[in-house]
Structures are given as C-alpha cells and as structure tokens.
Amino acid sequence: MxxxxxxxxxxxxxxxxxxxxxxxxxxxxxxxxxxxxxxxxxxxxxxxxxxxxxxxxxxxxxxxxxxxxxxxxxxxxxxSNKQFRHGLDTLRSFHETLLIQGLKPEMKLLSRQVVEIPEALRTTFATENNQSMLIERLHIVDGQPIALGKSYLPVKVQAINPESMAGKPSYKAIEEVTGLQVIRADIAITAQLADKKVAELLEIEIGMPLLIMKRLSYLSDGLCCDHSLFYIRPEHYEFVLSTYFKLT
The missing domain is CATH 1.10.10.10 (Winged helix-like DNA-binding domain superfamily/Winged helix DNA-binding domain)
Known part of the structure; x- marks a missing residue:
C-alpha cells in the first residue's frame, strides 16, 4: 500500500x-x-x-x-475493530464474501468424512442412502481465525481430493459435482456462547459470544444441497442488508 x-x-x-x-x-x-x-x-x-x-x-x-x-x-x-462485511442480499459463499473485499482469506480443512445425514434434514436434503459429506473448515484472515464452518454437502463431494477441497468454496464444489447451479439460500443469524472446542479453534476464551449463521442452500432442481453452520467471531464481522420501500 x-x-x-x-x-x-x-x-x-x-x-x-x-x-x-x-x-x-x-x-x-x-x-x-x-x-x-x-x-x-x-x-x-x-x-x-x-x-x-x-x-x-x-x-x-x-x-x-x-x-x-x-x-x-x-x-x-x-x-482496531476492523469489520468484515457479509451482504445478505446477494448469494455468495462465506469465503467469496471475503475475497470480494480485497482480502486474502484462507481455509484450513479440519476434517471431512461421509456421515449419516441428521434426521431433521432428511426430508429436504438431497442425499444418497441418507449419507452426506461433512466438512469442517477454519476461515482465516491475516493469520487470525475468524470463523469455523461446518457443512453437510452432497456425498458426491468426496470425489474432490482433500487438497483441492481445502481451498474450494462450498458452492463451487457443489456445482462441480452436481452440474447444477446453486440458486437460493435461506439464512438465519443467531448468537450463542463458545464452547471449549470452538473457543480453542477460534483462539478465544470459553463462553465468549459468537455469531451463528445457519444456511440452507438449494439447487436449480429445487433440492437442498448444503446445510452449513458458521461460528463467527463478532468483533470483526457484520452482516448487512439493503432494503427498499415497496412502491404501491
């Protein structure tokens, strides 16, 4: 600079x-x-x-x-208190929202395994034999962890090798293996206190408040293809949404 x-x-x-x-x-x-x-x-x-x-x-x-x-x-x-922004009015992956701000975010792959999809998701999630690929990744900016992502993705994602998956946004991985486009996501923002595991990964104290972003994403064929939870350090992150009066 x-x-x-x-x-x-x-x-x-x-x-x-x-x-x-x-x-x-x-x-x-x-x-x-x-x-x-x-x-x-x-x-x-x-x-x-x-x-x-x-x-x-x-x-x-x-x-x-x-x-x-x-x-x-x-x-x-x-x-101090540098804020990364996540726009809720445009469909982008967590990683991509950091990239477009000119940052150089990293993703550290913590685990990936084929698991049985939680029962609560079986009616909406596009699964094969109730199986899903569970991926956990740490999102890092300037060497500092800012979020932990936990995502249930289509089991076909296991075809992507771990090295490639470590740096590939979830939406790109999904579209690569399904041949379909992610066109919609339902997002909810809540808060909770950090437990021991999350606190250690995010390098914060146990019990500190976290933002929680829950995301359900859907393919062009209408099937749910992604159920993600992001545990986010709130001191450097904010969600923004532009709204307009509806003209009658």
Whole structure:
C-alpha cells in the first residue's frame, strides 16, 4: 500500500511521535488501510518519516492507548475493530464474501468424512442412502481465525481430493459435482456462547459470544444441497442488508 509522505515539522513544539500518531489517525479515518486494516511495519514507518523506531513505537503506543489500533504478536499492527462485511442480499459463499473485499482469506480443512445425514434434514436434503459429506473448515484472515464452518454437502463431494477441497468454496464444489447451479439460500443469524472446542479453534476464551449463521442452500432442481453452520467471531464481522420501500 502506498502512502504519500507527509513531512513532519521538526521545529513544531508538538513531539514528533504525536505528529506521527495524528497523521496515522487521519489516514485510518479516511480508510487508507482498507481492506485488511494492517498498518505498515515500524521499520517502514521509520523510513517514511525519517525517525527512529523508538519514535514510531511511541506514536503507535499512543494509538493503542486510544484503542484506534491493536498489535497482534508476530503479525503487525491493525486498525482496531476492523469489520468484515457479509451482504445478505446477494448469494455468495462465506469465503467469496471475503475475497470480494480485497482480502486474502484462507481455509484450513479440519476434517471431512461421509456421515449419516441428521434426521431433521432428511426430508429436504438431497442425499444418497441418507449419507452426506461433512466438512469442517477454519476461515482465516491475516493469520487470525475468524470463523469455523461446518457443512453437510452432497456425498458426491468426496470425489474432490482433500487438497483441492481445502481451498474450494462450498458452492463451487457443489456445482462441480452436481452440474447444477446453486440458486437460493435461506439464512438465519443467531448468537450463542463458545464452547471449549470452538473457543480453542477460534483462539478465544470459553463462553465468549459468537455469531451463528445457519444456511440452507438449494439447487436449480429445487433440492437442498448444503446445510452449513458458521461460528463467527463478532468483533470483526457484520452482516448487512439493503432494503427498499415497496412502491404501491
């Protein structure tokens, strides 16, 4: 990311680090560090402003104290409370909604196995002998887990090798093996507290609140092809929906 160099006023009675923190605060407010929210490294900022790393660190300390930025050990400095957005008025996979924001999300495949479909889904889910492919994946942005996805998909998905499946959005996998298009999804948003397993995977404390997105997706032939639950860290994620008055 390129920033225009803003020379500091060396004779200004305001400390250099306060000038730097003020400039960074303005840049953050203008959205300069979107979409990831990551600031340049201390070394890069030092070169930009021609100051020592200690001066840069003092400037960042000021922004941390104001809760404008946060440091992530081994990863860098990020805008605090950076929000990833999931639009509910367009049908996209969880992974694709992150991609279109200019992010570089990763998916870590935790498990995949053929299981018996839960009884509650058998009347609507397109299954073969009541079987389904259960896939669990961790969604990661900038090295930080933001969501755990648990999906029941058509058993045909097992034909896709694990390495390919790790980075393939569910909808693309479904369309690849069925030859049909996913055309509709019913989505519900709820909340619950993180249990031990989910807390460990998302690197949060047990009992912290989570957003839960439940999704049922349907193929062009009308059959349900996907039942997914996403356990989402809420501090960096929001769901948005555009609505309009109906003209009479």
């Amino acid at each position: 390129q920033q225009s160099s803003s020379p500091l006023i060396r004779e200004n009675p305001t400390s250099l680090y306060l000038q730097i923190s003020s400039l960074l605060r303005e840049e953050i407010s203008s959205g300069l560090y979107e979409p990831s929210g990551k600031l340049p490294s201390e070394a890069e900022l030092g070169r930009r402003f021609s100051v020592s790393r200690i001066t840069v660190r003092l400037a960042l300390d000021q922004l941390v104290e104001e809760k404008i930025v946060e440091r992530k050990q081994g990863k860098g400095t990020y805008v």
